[in-house]
Amino acid sequence: MRRIRYQVACSLDGFIAGPEEDEFDWITPEPSFDFEALHAQFDTLLMGRRTYEIVHSMGESFPGKQVIVASRSLRQEDHPDVEVVSEELEARVRELRAQDGRDIWLYGGGDLLSQLLAWNLVDTVEPAIIPILLGSGVPLLASHGVRRRLAFIRHRVYPSGMVLLEYEVQKSADGNS
Template sequence: MRKVSLFIAMSLDGYIADSKGGVDWLNGQGRDDENIDSYSEFTKTIDTILMGWNTYHQIVTELSPEEWVYKDFTTYVITHNELTSSDKIRFVNTNPGYLLKKLKEENGKDVWICGGANLVQQLVNEDLINYYHITVIPILLGSGIRLFENGKHKIKLRLIKTLSYNGMADLIYTRR
C-alpha cells in the first residue's frame, strides 16, 4: 500500500504562511555552503500530489505562473471550482480523506500532501498521514496561517531523521 507524506515548511512558531498568505520568507539564514537538497531526495519517492485550491492558486498565480513546477507528478487539487482537468492536474470536488484512501490502494509510488493548512488538518484528523516531513524555517512570524490547528485527537509520532542546513531544520516523523 502506498504511503502518505506531508512535506511542508513552517516558521519556528508554526505558520505556513504569513497573515497575508505570503510565503516569501521561506528561506534559510544565508548562504548554503553544504548544498543540501532534501526536496529532490523526497520527490524520488512520490508520483502523486494532493493539494488544496489555495495552494494551487498561489503556485500558478504567484510562485510559478509561467510553468507548472510539478509536471513530473499527477496532482489532485481539492476544489469546489469547476475547472477542466488535464492528464497531470486533476481538479476534484470530493472529500479529501475518501480520495486519499482510494489513492493509497492504487499502484504507484507514495503520495505527497503539499498543502494547505485546511487540507492538512482534515487528513491529520482522519489519521491518514504516515510521514511528517517538516522543515522549520528560522523566522518567527507572530501570526498567519497555522500548520496544525484544531486537531480532533492526539497522534503520537516517532522522530526518524533530522537534518540541519542553512539555519533550517528538517524533522521527519512517522506515526508510532
C-alpha cells in the same frame, strides 16, 4: 500501500505562510538541500484549493506528477491539467493510497492536513523548520481539534539553520481525534 507525507516549510513558531496573504518570502533557499531527490520520492501531489491557486499563479508545474486538488469551488473543466476532487475526498485518497506507485506528497495546506489526520490518512509529518519567528500567519495545522501522537524518525540540520524533522503519525484506533 503508498504513504501520504506532509512535507512542508514551516517557521519556528509553526506557520507555513506569513501574516500577509500567501506570504512565503521568508522561506530562504538552502543550497545543500537536494530538491530533485525530494521530488523523486513522489509521483502524486495532493493539495487544497488555496495552495493550488498560489502555485498555479506562480506558473509552478509538476511535470510527470499526478496533481490532485481538493476543492468544492474549482470546476474540473477550468483546470484540465489537474484532477479536482469536490466530493468523496476520503474515498479518493484511500484509492490513491491503494494504487501502486511512489509516496503521495501532501503539499501544503493545514486544513487539508487536519482533515486527512481525522481520517487516519497521514503517515508522516515532515516540517522543514526555517529559522524565523513570524508571530502569525497560516498555521501548520488548522485548529479543528485533531490530536495525534507522533513518533520521531530522524532529523537533519542544514548550514542555514534549517532543520528537517520527520515524524510518523500514530493512528487513532477509531479514526477520530
